[in-house]
Each structure stands twice: as structure tokens, then as C-alpha cells.
Amino acid sequence: MDPVCRSRGAHLGAAGSPLAVPAALHRQRPGRRPQGLGQRKEAAFPVNLAALVHQCRFPYAYPVGETHLRVVLKAARGDLARATCVYGDRYAWPPDADAVNPLQYLGSAGPHDSRGATLPAPRGRAGYLFTLGGPPAP
Known part of the structure; x- marks a missing residue:
């Protein structure tokens, strides 16, 4: 299980509630697509x-x-x-x-x-x- 990033104000969902974002996604460099995402459009x-x-x-x-x-x-x-x-x-x-x-x-x-x-x-x-x-x- 990945640790979860809960930085204040960084990730907000509906009604301004904080979202938990997996740390592995949070650490991605800008401009890099996480491996496996967006490769098959029918799996959206x-x-x-x-x-x-x-x-x-x-x-x-x-x-x-x-x-x-x-x-x-x-x-x-x-x-x-x-x-x-x-x-x-x-x-x-x-x-x-x-x-x-x-x-x-x-x-x-x-x-x-x-x-x-x-x-x-x-x-x-x-x-x-x-x-x-x-x-x-x-």
C-alpha cells in the first residue's frame, strides 16, 4: 500500500474537501504520464x-x-x-x-x-x- 499524501490545500475535491492522493502519483514529475494511464480509451x-x-x-x-x-x-x-x-x-x-x-x-x-x-x-x-x-x- 502506497503512503498517502495529505498536504493541506494541495488536492481539493467537491465542496473543497481534501482528497487523499497516492504518494506515487503525487511525486510524478510534471509532464510525465503515469505508466498505464490513458493507453486504452475504451477502459476510461x-x-x-x-x-x-x-x-x-x-x-x-x-x-x-x-x-x-x-x-x-x-x-x-x-x-x-x-x-x-x-x-x-x-x-x-x-x-x-x-x-x-x-x-x-x-x-x-x-x-x-x-x-x-x-x-x-x-x-x-x-x-x-x-x-x-x-x-x-x-
């Missing part, structure tokens, strides 16, 4: 990454009771056809079988759609990531 990511909003604190991630964690992801309106959350115990080694939970549509506010899921975290600790799928190509 179908989701507007600049409109994604999630932070690992309230109101995007918060405990629900003693054994559950609620996560919320915002994306551009109509941008996500499917979204899932892969989660598990963040300190388990070797990793337990990770579970997959679909993100439910919560509603729209302004230019964003919100999706969320309640994840079981029986030990009070969870690591998660989102898998996203955009609308089918025309």
Missing part, C-alpha cells in the same frame, strides 16, 4: 471522480449502536448505476473473507445522489472500500 472510468464525496468521519461514516458502522457516499446525480462496499476487520491478518454489501440509494440533494450502507463491525473496527459502476456506455 465511467464515473465522475471529481464529484465523489466521502470522508471517514461524520456525516459520511459513523457508528450505529455498538456493533454497526454506517457509511455514506455522494456522487454526481445519475452517475452511479451500481455501488458496493467491500468491508472487513481492518486489523485481521491474514485477512478474513471480506464481505460485500450493496449501497442503497438514500436520495438526492442538489447535484448529488447519496448512497449508503450499514456494515456490521462486531469488534468495533472495520476497514472498507467502495466499488463503483457507472451507467452503461451508449
